[in-house]
Amino acid sequence: xxxxxxxxxxxxxxxxxxxxxxxxxxxxxxxxxxxxxxxxxxxxxxxxxxxxxxxxxxxxxxxxxxxxxxxxxxxxxxxxxxxxxxxxxxxxxxxxxxxxxxxxxxxxxxxxxxxxxxxxxxxxxxxxxxxxxxxxxxxxxxxxxxxxxxxxxxxxxxxxxxxxxxxxxxxxxxxxxxxxxxxxxxxxxxxxxxxxxxxxxxxxxxxxxxxxxxxxxxxxxxxxxxxxxxxxxxxxxxxxxxxxxxxxxxxxxxxxxxxxxxxxxxxxxxxxxxxxxxxxxxxxxxxxxxxxxxxxxxxxxxxxxxxxxxxxxxxxxxxxxxxxxxxxxxxxxxxxxxxxxxxxxxxxxxxxxxxxxxxxxxxxxxxxxxxxxxxxxxxxxxxxxxxxxxxxxxxxxxxxxxxxxxxxxxxxxxxxxxxxxxxxxxxxxxxxxxxxxxxxxxxxxxxxxxxxxxxxxxxxxxxxxxxxxxxxxxxxxxxxxxxxxxxxxxxxxxxxxxxxxxxxxxxxxxxxxxx
Amino acid sequence: xxxxxxxxxxxxxxxxxxxxxxxxxxxxxxxxxxxxxxxxxxxxxxxxxxxxxxxxxxxxxxxxxxxxxxxxxxxxxxxxxxxxxxxxxxxxxxxxxxxxxxxxxxxxxxxxxxxxxxxxxxxxxxxxxxxxx
Numbered sequence: 001x002x003x004x005x006x007x008x009x010x011x012x013x014x015x016x017x018x019x020x021x022x023x024x025x026x027x028x029x030x031x032x033x034x035x036x037x038x039x040x041x042x043x044x045x046x047x048x049x050x051x052x053x054x055x056x057x058x059x060x061x062x063x064x065x066x067x068x069x070x071x072x073x074x075x076x077x078x079x080x081x082x083x084x085x086x087x088x089x090x091x092x093x094x095x096x097x098x099x100x101x102x103x104x105x106x107x108x109x110x111x112x113x114x115x116x117x118x119x120x121x122x123x124x125x126x127x128x129x130x131x132x133x134x135x136x137x138x139x140x141x142x143x144x145x146x147x148x149x150x151x152x153x154x155x156x157x158x159x160x161x162x163x164x165x166x167x168x169x170x171x172x173x174x175x176x177x178x179x180x181x182x183x184x185x186x187x188x189x190x191x192x193x194x195x196x197x198x199x200x201x202x203x204x205x206x207x208x209x210x211x212x213x214x215x216x217x218x219x220x221x222x223x224x225x226x227x228x229x230x231x232x233x234x235x236x237x238x239x240x241x242x243x244x245x246x247x248x249x250x251x252x253x254x255x256x257x258x259x260x261x262x263x264x265x266x267x268x269x270x271x272x273x274x275x276x277x278x279x280x281x282x283x284x285x286x287x288x289x290x291x292x293x294x295x296x297x298x299x300x301x302x303x304x305x306x307x308x309x310x311x312x313x314x315x316x317x318x319x320x321x322x323x324x325x326x327x328x329x330x331x332x333x334x335x336x337x338x339x340x341x342x343x344x345x346x347x348x349x350x351x352x353x354x355x356x357x358x359x360x361x362x363x364x365x366x367x368x369x370x371x372x373x374x375x376x377x378x379x380x381x382x383x384x385x386x387x388x389x390x391x392x393x394x395x396x397x398x399x400x401x402x403x404x405x406x407x408x409x410x411x412x413x414x415x416x417x418x419x420x421x422x423x424x425x426x427x428x429x430x431x432x433x434x435x436x437x438x439x440x441x442x443x444x445x446x447x448x449x450x451x452x453x454x455x456x457x458x459x460x461x462x463x464x465x466x467x468x469x470x471x472x473x474x475x476x477x478x479x480x481x482x483x484x485x486x487x488x489x490x491x492x493x494x495x496x497x498x499x500x501x502x503x504x505x506x507x508x509x510x511x512x513x514x515x
Numbered sequence: 516x517x518x519x520x521x522x523x524x525x526x527x528x529x530x531x532x533x534x535x536x537x538x539x540x541x542x543x544x545x546x547x548x549x550x551x552x553x554x555x556x557x558x559x560x561x562x563x564x565x566x567x568x569x570x571x572x573x574x575x576x577x578x579x580x581x582x583x584x585x586x587x588x589x590x591x592x593x594x595x596x597x598x599x600x601x602x603x604x605x606x607x608x609x610x611x612x613x614x615x616x617x618x619x620x621x622x623x624x625x626x627x628x629x630x631x632x633x634x635x636x637x638x639x640x641x642x643x644x645x646x647x648x
Contacts, residue, residue, distance in 0.1 A: 012646070019645050023633045028625075043628030 029091040037234045038279045039076045041091050052094040059084035075280045077236040101126035102251035110226040113244040130247040136302035143308035148373045152188030152430020155360045155423040158382035163373025165306025165315035171322045172347030178321045182262040187218045188430035195252045196224040197261040199245035202268035205230045238272035246303045249316045256312035265321035270333045287332045343367035362389035376483035381440040392416025421456040434475035471495045520558045524565035575606040579626040582613045
């Protein structure tokens with residue numbers, strides 16, 4: 001016992017003797033006025049823009065960040081509770097730009113935008129800090145997007161493929177499944193060598209809790225980190241949340257890894273920024289948003305990128321979410337974000353109510369990266385699918401008026417029905433690429449034409465089960481080769497036909513019953 | 516045009532600067548008249564605040580506040596003042612000395628919006644943080 005005690009005492013002595021006290025000159029200010037999470041502070045003569053400051057209050061210290069520098073005062077937003085701060089309180093400049101801890105420690109955790117744990121799993125100890133605001137990688141460091149992000153959602157992977165380093169907007173009304181798409185995508189990243197970051201901005205804490213529980217249930221928290229600025233947090237935290245998420249992503253980017261980041265949602269982010277700007281007395285513009293809302297989102301989304309191999313070859317794929325009001329995509333924020341991103345997934349209430357879920361509108365959804373972000377096999381089977389789906393909807397609307405339709409149109413309608421049926425997918429059941437290739441091959445080659453539309457759902461499910469049981473080698477080959485050559489196409493066709501032969505008696509029976 | 520407190524203070528400084536006390540007294544009387552005429556007398560506190568700041572800046576004067584745990588002897592006090600003047604490159608120093616026992620030892624110097632905390636309390640606090648890490 002004695003030795004350990006001596007050892008500890010010795011250690012403490014060593015530490016103390018090794019410690020050198022340094023007196024640093026510090027800049028201080030005094031709170032002139034405070035209210036609505038904004039403080040005006042005098043003094044602080046040599047502070048920088050977006051520098052961190054510390055309010056010294058009776059109830060401990062609170063952080064703030066400098067957003068306005070005026071002739072003899074500074075406008076500061078308070079990152080936390082502003083109840084304890086009084087007029088005349090001391091404010092200390094910390095001489096560093098707003099930064100948060102980053103690193104592997106963030107994975108599997110729920111943190112607030114300042115990097116403080118919210119999940120009760122203990123403090124996050126990281127000695128690496130990244131600035132929250134960072135200029136996006138420049139031209140020479142970048143490369144065109146070419147690897148796919150498999151979302152596991154058939155309609156997206158076939159019609160609006162997303163590539164690593166792309167920014168794909170998810171846009172639609174409330175309660176239409178925007179978050180569901182993002183969460184399914186995160187769940188499907190298991191084993192795909194991808195880190196995921198989910199940034200919840202102004203979301204209900206109950207919703208975030210259920211999302212985290214769902215992610216944990218599917219084992220997705222092993223590679224996911226959640227940044228949460230809840231609905232009850234001040235606007236300042238909502239404002240920095242996406243940048244904080246981006247900073248965490250950039251750590252992995254710098255290590256050459258691929259990251260997927262979901263901003264849920266940027267309309268609430270714009271609202272939080274509007275609140276701060278108006279309180280700082282910046283002049284309002286259209287819809288009362290300040291003049292720099294475009295820059296607010298463009299500088300954020302520009303940070304997602306695909307770096308070339310000289311710069312590590314990492315990527316950040318962004319899935320920003322925008323909530324529209326009654327399907328109005330021509331409002332200020334939606335148009336801004338649509339023009340910044342490399343495409344959008346538009347979710348439509350009509351489709352949703354008809355039971356087509358995910359309710360992706362094939363005509364209005366685009367991916368500007370296109371087929372460069374698909375494996376060759378997928379490109380082959382799903383090449384014209386978006387066009388076909390879009391045409392089907394027009395044709396179906398038109399066909400309602402006329403009863404006399406030629407055979408070609410009828411065939412198109414039948415094909416279209418099956419296509420839409422295939423695009424239906426339940427939540428939390430992402431489908432692997434190989435399985436997707438299988439089912440898309442079945443529909444495009446006409447192998448599904450003799451299956452009744454209401455049986456497609458079941459057919460698909462059983463086909464996947466059949467394929468894993470007796471065609472695993474073919475599935476593996478699709479993934480490995482990435483393309484469908486003649487040989488493989490034949491094998492796939494044989495597999496599907498084999499499966500159909502096991503089913504046929506069922507179908508025949510039913511036909512006879514109907515007779 | 517509305518004249519703000521700072522402009523008044525600047526104007527006052529420019530008139531009063533380099534005047535002797537008699538003349539300055541008259542100038543101030545006139546200045547107050549103008550304030551009354553413009554209905555700006557309520558701004559007098561702000562004007563005085565800005566005037567002091569302008570005066571200090573132009574004359575190279577600093578206001579410092581030195582806090583120590585025990586009263587300082589004249590030698591230490593002089594040493595500290597000389598150090599401050601050298602550091603800030605100003606000519607005159609107006610200082611106030613405070614005694615606070617709960618800083619344990621050392622001194623805290625405050626001037627303008629800067630603070631130099633050399634108190635024992637602060638050092639012990641820093642040491643505590645360093646050891647926790």
